Amino acid sequence: MSIWDDDQPGRYTRAVICLRGHMATPDSESNPEAARGKFCSECGSALIIACPECGASIRGHYVPPGATGVGGSFPRAPNFCAECGKPFPWTIEKLTAAKDLADELDEVNADDRAKLKVAIDEVAAGGPRAEVGAARIKRILGKTGTAVGKAFWQIAVEVGSEAAKKILLGG
Numbered sequence: 001m002s003i004w005d006d007d008q009p010g011r012y013t014r015a016v017i018c019l020r021g022h023m024a025t026p027d028s029e030s031n032p033e034a035a036r037g038k039f040c041s042e043c044g045s046a047l048i049i050a051c052p053e054c055g056a057s058i059r060g061h062y063v064p065p066g067a068t069g070v071g072g073s074f075p076r077a078p079n080f081c082a083e084c085g086k087p088f089p090w091t092i093e094k095l096t097a098a099k100d101l102a103d104e105l106d107e108v109n110a111d112d113r114a115k116l117k118v119a120i121d122e123v124a125a126g127g128p129r130a131e132v133g134a135a136r137i138k139r140i141l142g143k144t145g146t147a148v149g150k151a152f153w154q155i156a157v158e159v160g161s162e163a164a165k166k167i168l169l170g171g
Protein backbone atom coordinates (compact mmCIF):
# COMPACT_ATOMS: atom_id res chain seq x y z
CA MET A 1 0.00 0.00 0.00
CA SER A 2 1.44 3.33 -1.00
CA ILE A 3 1.10 6.38 1.19
CA TRP A 4 -1.44 7.72 -1.31
CA ASP A 5 -3.91 4.93 -0.41
CA ASP A 6 -3.55 5.73 3.24
CA ASP A 7 -6.21 8.08 4.51
CA GLN A 8 -4.40 8.49 7.80
CA PRO A 9 -3.38 12.12 8.06
CA GLY A 10 0.27 12.93 8.53
CA ARG A 11 1.43 14.43 11.76
CA TYR A 12 3.79 17.10 12.94
CA THR A 13 6.68 16.68 15.29
CA ARG A 14 6.71 18.99 18.30
CA ALA A 15 9.20 21.79 17.98
CA VAL A 16 11.06 23.57 20.76
CA ILE A 17 11.56 27.24 19.90
CA CYS A 18 12.81 30.27 21.78
CA LEU A 19 10.65 33.37 22.18
CA ARG A 20 12.67 35.12 19.49
CA GLY A 21 12.15 32.32 16.97
CA HIS A 22 15.34 30.22 17.10
CA MET A 23 14.52 26.54 16.77
CA ALA A 24 16.24 24.42 19.43
CA THR A 25 14.87 21.27 17.82
CA PRO A 26 12.03 20.55 15.38
CA ASP A 27 11.40 17.22 17.09
CA SER A 28 11.37 17.13 20.87
CA GLU A 29 10.77 13.37 20.90
CA SER A 30 13.90 12.45 19.00
CA ASN A 31 15.94 15.14 20.72
CA PRO A 32 14.90 15.09 24.40
CA GLU A 33 18.18 16.75 25.35
CA ALA A 34 17.23 19.92 23.47
CA ALA A 35 13.67 19.67 24.74
CA ARG A 36 14.90 19.73 28.34
CA GLY A 37 16.74 23.01 27.86
CA LYS A 38 15.16 26.13 29.32
CA PHE A 39 16.96 28.84 27.37
CA CYS A 40 18.05 29.42 23.81
CA SER A 41 21.71 28.71 23.11
CA GLU A 42 21.74 31.45 20.47
CA CYS A 43 20.11 34.36 22.29
CA GLY A 44 19.32 33.30 25.86
CA SER A 45 15.54 33.74 25.51
CA ALA A 46 13.19 31.26 27.15
CA LEU A 47 12.31 28.14 25.16
CA ILE A 48 8.68 27.21 24.59
CA ILE A 49 7.13 23.98 23.35
CA ALA A 50 3.51 25.14 23.15
CA CYS A 51 1.53 28.14 21.91
CA PRO A 52 1.35 30.69 24.77
CA GLU A 53 -2.22 31.53 23.71
CA CYS A 54 -3.85 28.10 23.45
CA GLY A 55 -1.29 25.53 24.62
CA ALA A 56 -1.16 23.62 21.33
CA SER A 57 2.14 22.03 20.30
CA ILE A 58 4.30 24.05 17.93
CA ARG A 59 4.71 22.33 14.58
CA GLY A 60 8.16 21.13 13.61
CA HIS A 61 8.65 18.66 10.77
CA TYR A 62 5.70 17.30 8.85
CA VAL A 63 5.72 13.50 9.00
CA PRO A 64 3.77 11.99 6.08
CA PRO A 65 1.36 9.12 6.73
CA GLY A 66 3.17 5.83 7.07
CA ALA A 67 6.56 7.42 7.71
CA THR A 68 8.14 6.95 11.08
CA GLY A 69 10.13 10.15 11.06
CA VAL A 70 11.90 12.73 8.97
CA GLY A 71 15.33 14.23 9.05
CA GLY A 72 16.83 17.01 7.08
CA SER A 73 17.34 20.65 7.80
CA PHE A 74 15.34 22.48 10.41
CA PRO A 75 12.07 23.92 9.14
CA ARG A 76 11.54 27.62 9.72
CA ALA A 77 9.69 28.57 12.90
CA PRO A 78 6.01 28.95 11.98
CA ASN A 79 4.61 32.50 12.03
CA PHE A 80 1.21 31.60 13.44
CA CYS A 81 -0.26 28.90 15.66
CA ALA A 82 -2.02 26.30 13.50
CA GLU A 83 -4.53 25.72 16.28
CA CYS A 84 -5.67 29.22 17.32
CA GLY A 85 -4.26 31.34 14.50
CA LYS A 86 -2.52 33.80 16.82
CA PRO A 87 0.93 35.03 15.89
CA PHE A 88 3.74 33.49 17.92
CA PRO A 89 5.87 35.79 20.14
CA TRP A 90 8.72 35.92 17.59
CA THR A 91 6.27 36.90 14.83
CA ILE A 92 4.86 39.72 16.93
CA GLU A 93 8.38 40.92 17.72
CA LYS A 94 9.47 40.89 14.07
CA LEU A 95 6.34 42.60 12.76
CA THR A 96 6.50 45.26 15.47
CA ALA A 97 10.17 45.86 14.70
CA ALA A 98 9.44 46.13 10.96
CA LYS A 99 6.67 48.68 11.56
CA ASP A 100 8.96 50.74 13.79
CA LEU A 101 11.56 50.66 11.03
CA ALA A 102 8.97 51.77 8.48
CA ASP A 103 8.32 54.87 10.59
CA GLU A 104 12.00 55.73 10.39
CA LEU A 105 12.23 55.55 6.61
CA ASP A 106 12.58 59.31 6.05
CA GLU A 107 13.26 58.89 2.35
CA VAL A 108 9.90 57.15 1.82
CA ASN A 109 6.72 59.25 1.82
CA ALA A 110 4.01 58.73 4.43
CA ASP A 111 1.74 56.95 2.00
CA ASP A 112 4.40 54.37 1.17
CA ARG A 113 5.34 53.98 4.85
CA ALA A 114 1.71 53.04 5.56
CA LYS A 115 1.74 50.61 2.61
CA LEU A 116 4.89 48.95 3.93
CA LYS A 117 3.19 48.28 7.27
CA VAL A 118 0.27 46.55 5.55
CA ALA A 119 2.61 44.67 3.22
CA ILE A 120 4.71 43.18 6.03
CA ASP A 121 1.54 41.73 7.61
CA GLU A 122 0.55 40.29 4.23
CA VAL A 123 3.97 38.75 3.73
CA ALA A 124 3.83 37.11 7.17
CA ALA A 125 0.28 35.80 6.69
CA GLY A 126 1.17 33.89 3.50
CA GLY A 127 -1.11 33.02 0.60
CA PRO A 128 -1.45 35.04 -2.62
CA ARG A 129 -1.49 38.35 -0.73
CA ALA A 130 2.00 37.58 0.51
CA GLU A 131 3.32 37.83 -3.02
CA VAL A 132 1.50 41.12 -3.54
CA GLY A 133 2.99 42.42 -0.30
CA ALA A 134 6.47 41.22 -1.24
CA ALA A 135 6.27 42.91 -4.64
CA ARG A 136 5.15 46.14 -2.96
CA ILE A 137 7.98 46.04 -0.43
CA LYS A 138 10.45 45.47 -3.23
CA ARG A 139 9.06 48.35 -5.27
CA ILE A 140 9.03 50.83 -2.38
CA LEU A 141 12.35 49.83 -0.86
CA GLY A 142 13.99 49.54 -4.24
CA LYS A 143 14.31 53.33 -4.14
CA THR A 144 16.22 53.26 -0.87
CA GLY A 145 19.62 51.92 -0.04
CA THR A 146 19.62 52.80 3.63
CA ALA A 147 20.38 50.57 6.59
CA VAL A 148 16.81 51.03 7.86
CA GLY A 149 15.40 49.95 4.51
CA LYS A 150 17.67 46.90 4.43
CA ALA A 151 16.68 45.95 7.99
CA PHE A 152 12.99 46.10 7.04
CA TRP A 153 13.61 44.04 3.92
CA GLN A 154 15.55 41.47 5.97
CA ILE A 155 12.57 40.97 8.30
CA ALA A 156 10.28 40.53 5.29
CA VAL A 157 12.58 37.75 4.04
CA GLU A 158 12.57 36.12 7.49
CA VAL A 159 8.79 36.03 7.87
CA GLY A 160 7.99 35.48 4.19
CA SER A 161 6.82 32.29 2.50
CA GLU A 162 9.03 30.68 -0.15
CA ALA A 163 7.07 32.45 -2.89
CA ALA A 164 7.32 35.83 -1.17
CA LYS A 165 11.00 35.28 -0.49
CA LYS A 166 11.61 34.53 -4.16
CA ILE A 167 10.12 37.89 -5.10
CA LEU A 168 12.12 39.74 -2.46
CA LEU A 169 15.38 38.06 -3.38
CA GLY A 170 14.77 38.05 -7.14
CA GLY A 171 16.65 40.38 -9.44
Ligand SMILES: [Zn+2]
Nearest residue numbers: 018022040043
Ligand atom coordinates in the same frame (compact mmCIF):
# COMPACT_ATOMS: atom_id res chain seq x y z
ZN1 LIG B 1 16.94 32.42 20.57
Ligand SMILES: [Zn+2]
Nearest residue numbers: 051054081084
Ligand atom coordinates in the same frame (compact mmCIF):
# COMPACT_ATOMS: atom_id res chain seq x y z
ZN1 LIG C 1 -2.41 28.70 19.66
